């Protein structure tokens with residue numbers, strides 16, 4: 001029996017929990033079942049009470065107080081503790097049928113998606129551990145207001161890409177909180193962010209106004225010792241680096257974004273359709289009995 005899930009990821013405040021809540025409401029309205037897991041050991045309040053909450057196992061507060069760690073160290077400690085107690089997940093998920101969409105609400109610490117190997121191990125366990133075998137989609141949210149600062153947008157896009165390459169499961173990128181930029185960004189301009197292209201940095205209005213007020217860039221001092229050059233990356237070098245990164249994203253066509261407005265039922269439904277496609281949810285529902293197919297063949 002297959003299980004289906006979506007892991008909702010992204011930086012702090014990107015709107016993950018709000019999206020999880022909207023998704024659960026949408027599923028329920030469409031007579032589908034959700035199993036909501038909170039894996040953020042610091043999360044306090046929820047619109048829908050989680051069916052499973054990491055805080056039952058360990059909370060960030062416990063980790064910080066008992067082990068004397070800060071918030072980031074505490075989070076890593078909680079995830080390491082989770083990895084040592086994976087039967088807690090297996091026991092809760094084992095009996096779920098294929099009707100359920102398992103929704104996993106992740107913490108927002110960016111380290112988790114970039115350079116710490118815990119998440120790939122967790123995803124491998126969920127998708128490939130034999131007993132669970134969840135068909136999982138990764139959904140990465142980036143706040144749409146980032147499009148106003150293009151360098152920030154590309155930095156966010158890099159973290160989405162990092163998560164995508166690290167996890168090796170079907171991946172959906174989402175620009176969340178679209179309602180916040182509806183009136184600021186023209187539709188035509190927005191299209192360029194949905195499939196980011198490098199020219200976005202060249203005609204960045206923020207950059208143009210900076211050049212007008214500060215004047216043209218000073219070229220970097222080529223005679224400076226290598227250490228100093230590396231540390232003082234500013235002006236032209238910084239822009240060249242940004243452009244190279246944006247070029248990389250563009251030339252591999254690795255990132256596309258879907259738009260999300262949680263206040264719009266169709267928008268939430270649209271993201272759900274993409275998730276369903278990625279995990280082939282509908283194909284697994286009401287499978288034909290072998291006998292049905294046989295009867296059909298005989299009638300021919």
Ligand SMILES: Nc1nc2c(ncn2[C@@H]2O[C@H](COP(=O)(O)OP(=O)(O)OP(=O)(O)O)[C@@H](O)[C@H]2O)c(=O)[nH]1
Pocket residue numbers: 010011012013014015016017018019040043106107108109176177178179180260261262263
């Ligand atoms: N305008 C607007 N605000 C939103 C939207 N989604 C979330 N927010 C607000 O953004 C803030 C953060 O939302 P959360 O859903 O808690 O974000 P999160 O990614 O779960 O945050 P962390 O748990 O800190 O990682 C809250 O104040 C939400 O009300 C949206 O689509 N539009």
